[in-house]
Amino acid sequence: MISKILITNNTDGNHSPDVWVMAAAETIADISGLVGDNAIDGQRLLVKFADVLVKHFDEVQTTEQDKLAADPKHVLTHVPHHLPVDLKAVASELQVAAKGTGWEKHYMQPEVRGAVMVELAHLFHTSMHVDRLSHVAKNPDCEHAQAYKAKVG
Numbered sequence: 847m848i849s850k851i852l853i854t855n856n857t858d859g860n861h862s863p864d865v866w867v868m869a870a871a872e873t874i875a876d877i878s879g880l881v882g883d884n885a886i887d888g889q890r891l892l893v894k895f896a897d898v899l900v901k902h903f904d905e906v907q908t909t910e911q912d913k914l915a916a917d918p919k920h921v922l923t924h925v926p927h928h929l930p931v932d933l934k935a936v937a938s939e940l941q942v943a944a945k946g947t948g949w950e951k952h953y954m955q956p957e958v959r960g961a962v963m964v965e966l967a968h969l970f971h972t973s974m975h976v977d978r979l980s981h982v983a984k985n986p987d988c989e990h991a992q993a994y995k996a997k998v999g
Contacts, residue, residue, distance in 0.1 A: 860980050861973070863903035864896075870903070870969050871895040874940070874962050875949070887948055894943040899966075902931045906970045910977045921981055921994040927974040933963045 875895055877888030909930040913920040937959050944953040952958055975998070982991040 860907070860976060863900050863907060866903040866907075866969065866973050867896040867899040868892070870899050870966060873965050873969065884948070891944065891947050891949060894947075895940055898936070898939045898943050902936050903970070903973060905931055906973055907977060910974045911981075914977065914981045918985070918988050918990045921978050921988075921990050922997075927971050929967065929970050931970065933967055936966060937963050 871892040875888065875891050877885065877892065880888045906929065910927070940962060941953050941959065944950050953962070978994055979998075982988075982995045985991040
């Protein structure tokens with residue numbers, strides 16, 4: 847599994863769930879070394895994983911953004927951030943998506959499932975952190991937002 851840096855080219859500093867899911871899919875299924883039919887099958891697996899993950903990234907981002915909008919103090923709560931999604935359920939959905947592919951057995955392994963959950967937790971937390979940084983940038987007069995900025999740099 848590899849880390850990626852997402853480039854923000856929009857006006858509000860956030861990435862859409864679609865951007866997050868492709869980064870996540872590429873992180874949990876590195877197909878960069880595949881060629882020929884294996885590469886095509888790998889691309890299909892990425893799309894299956896992205897289809898599973900989009901609703902979860904949308905839920906994480908929407909929940910975080912709604913909480914930030916409703917309560918200025920939320921920016922300082924739950925660090926590390928509490929996830930609104932069940933990582934075990936997401937991992938199970940990804941295992942179902944891998945069924946019938948050449949990677950089915952790989953993703954059924956407990957250690958792979960655990961590694962996937964760790965990576966997804968990191969990406970979900972990072973998306974929430976980016977939402978908080980965007981909130982900080984949009985609210986320079988909010989003492990709580992500025993306290994978060996001071997805390998995380």
